Amino acid sequence: MRAGRSETLRRTGRVRPADGRIRDASVRLFAQKGFQGTGIREIAAEAGVTTAALYHYVDTKEELLLDIMYGVLDPLAAAARRIVNEVDRPEARLSALVEHHVWFHATNQLATVVTDTEIRSLGSEVRADVIARRDVYEAIWRSVVADGVADGTFRVDDPRITAIAILQMCTGVAHWYRPTGPLTLTRLSRRYADLVLSMVRAARGGVPVRADTLELPSPARGLDAHV
Amino acid sequence: MRAGRSETLRRTGRVRPADGRIRDASVRLFAQKGFQGTGIREIAAEAGVTTAALYHYVDTKEELLLDIMYGVLDPLAAAARRIVNEVDRPEARLSALVEHHVWFHATNQLATVVTDTEIRSLGSEVRADVIARRDVYEAIWRSVVADGVADGTFRVDDPRITAIAILQMCTGVAHWYRPTGPLTLTRLSRRYADLVLSMVRAARGGVPVRADTLELPSPARGLDAHV
DNA sequence: CATAACCTACCGACCGATCGGGAAGTCGGC
DNA sequence: GCCGACTTCCCGATCGGTCGGTAGGTTATG
Numbered sequence: 020m021r022a023g024r025s026e027t028l029r030r031t032g033r034v035r036p037a038d039g040r041i042r043d044a045s046v047r048l049f050a051q052k053g054f055q056g057t058g059i060r061e062i063a064a065e066a067g068v069t070t071a072a073l074y075h076y077v078d079t080k081e082e083l084l085l086d087i088m089y090g091v092l093d094p095l096a097a098a099a100r101r102i103v104n105e106v107d108r109p110e111a112r113l114s115a116l117v118e119h120h121v122w123f124h125a126t127n128q129l130a131t132v133v134t135d136t137e138i139r140s141l142g143s144e145v146r147a148d149v150i151a152r153r154d155v156y157e158a159i160w161r162s163v164v165a166d167g168v169a170d171g172t173f174r175v176d177d178p179r180i181t182a183i184a185i186l187q188m189c190t191g192v193a194h195w196y197r198p199t200g201p202l203t204l205t206r207l208s209r210r211y212a213d214l215v216l217s218m219v220r221a222a223r224g225g226v227p228v229r230a231d232t233l234e235l236p237s238p239a240r241g242l243d244a245h246v
Numbered sequence: 247m248r249a250g251r252s253e254t255l256r257r258t259g260r261v262r263p264a265d266g267r268i269r270d271a272s273v274r275l276f277a278q279k280g281f282q283g284t285g286i287r288e289i290a291a292e293a294g295v296t297t298a299a300l301y302h303y304v305d306t307k308e309e310l311l312l313d314i315m316y317g318v319l320d321p322l323a324a325a326a327r328r329i330v331n332e333v334d335r336p337e338a339r340l341s342a343l344v345e346h347h348v349w350f351h352a353t354n355q356l357a358t359v360v361t362d363t364e365i366r367s368l369g370s371e372v373r374a375d376v377i378a379r380r381d382v383y384e385a386i387w388r389s390v391v392a393d394g395v396a397d398g399t400f401r402v403d404d405p406r407i408t409a410i411a412i413l414q415m416c417t418g419v420a421h422w423y424r425p426t427g428p429l430t431l432t433r434l435s436r437r438y439a440d441l442v443l444s445m446v447r448a449a450r451g452g453v454p455v456r457a458d459t460l461e462l463p464s465p466a467r468g469l470d471a472h473v
Numbered sequence: 474c475a476t477a478a479c480c481t482a483c484c485g486a487c488c489g490a491t492c493g494g495g496a497a498g499t500c501g502g503c
Numbered sequence: 504g505c506c507g508a509c510t511t512c513c514c515g516a517t518c519g520g521t522c523g524g525t526a527g528g529t530t531a532t533g
Contacts, residue, residue: 264478264479295479296479296480296481298479298480298481298482299478299479299480302477302478302479303478
């Protein structure tokens with residue numbers, strides 16, 4: 020009749036191994052309240068174990084965060100490699116990259132949000148490793164964009180900036196997507212792929228139209244004076 | 247000969263009012279370590295005051311975060327309103343919105359990153375207010391995109407999704423921009439505006455090209471089972 | 474002599490992590 | 504088939520330390 024365990028029983032309907040419950044609880048809580056904002060007592064209670072039991076399965080709180088991030092970054096990189104291996108033309112490659120990235124971020128919202136926002140909470144040694152894996156993934160996107168520019172199907176000013184811009188746009192899906200929305204996930208992914216392709220395609224519109232005369236206010240409040 | 251103050255003296259070269267130093271320190275630290283990951287003792291030390299002196303200028307730690315966010319959201323909304331008032335055609339409006347947004351996020355990196363990532367750290371009452379102000383800003387973008395679709399200059403499937411996607415792409419600049427880069431800020435802002443316009447312009451390329459046959463792996467590790 | 478600008482000293486609560494121990498199971502040896 | 508050794512899983516209790524915040528007094532400024 021322990022409160023934590025019965026809570027879990029009520030929610031999941033059955034008793035799952037404590038290890039998996041701890042992992043699930045940590046993703047949920049890290050996504051909702053942040054890594055630093057989540058206490059190990061909260062994780063333990065949500066998983067239906069004591070803090071001592073939690074430390075039977077886990078060495079440190081940071082390990083939980085690291086597991087989440089590897090569980091995002093490694094499958095992403097693996098999928099990107101498969102796409103590059105099995106798809107030929109830059110257009111189709113980029114389209115497939117976008118569709119998978121969006122689909123993955125929509126079906127793993129909690130874990131991808133945590134991976135995206137909590138890198139700063141890692142100790143410096145593991146942080147370097149996580150950043151390196153993220154850079155591997157970004158490098159694949161960058162090379163796909165650059166290949167498209169090289170063979171003339173894409174026209175962009177700077178492949179590096181464009182690749183980052185595209186990636187951040189697609190990653191953003193994890194922050195707003197709700198499965199109850201009107202669009203199926205497949206259709207949403209394709210819309211993003213269409214947006215991206217129309218952004219980089221060589222056949223672009225006319226001269227940019229701007230409002231050059233408009234003067235806008237300076238940065239607010241003197242914040243960031245030291246940037 | 248107190249360590250905190252002399253530290254500040256060494257870095258800034260002169261003694262500024264403690265109030266501003268506290269605000270500056272909080273932006274820097276919140277951006278670097280997160281709101282929850284930053285202690286009031288750290289803020290005080292970085293600003294060169296004691297914790298008690300800090301609370302002479304500030305009621306709560308949350309107030310520091312809230313000030314940063316209002317200092318970002320209010321100028322952004324004000325600029326967006328000015329743009330809509332003073333610029334006519336949807337193309338020029340969207341271009342101006344993008345250029346200003348990118349410029350603002352590059353010149354206020356720390357504050358915009360904090361605003362973007364720490365909403366969850368706010369208490370529920372003030373959080374609702376912050377989200378409301380952010381929604382006001384997003385609504386302006388959405389209406390500009392919708393106006394362009396209505397008069398035929400833009401062609402997008404869903405103005406709401408498109409506006410969010412554009413916004414997230416441009417906001418991302420705050421996460422990677424370094425003033426030492428090869429591009430001037432003005433040119434960078436224009437490149438983003440060009441990217442966005444080519445994304446939404448009615449004159450779009452041919453049929454989307456995809457790799458429909460590719461099957462990709464399922465979400466990793468069973469994370470997010472409860473999404 | 475009032476007010477702003479700070480100080481030293483300290484509060485209770487909570488932090489991540491660990492302690493020794495015990496219940497329940499797994500295993501080979503005889 | 505039974506015993507002792509070992510492992511897995513998990514407990515209540517508690518560690519030293521840090522958290523956000525404060526009480527009450529002192530110093531500088533107008």
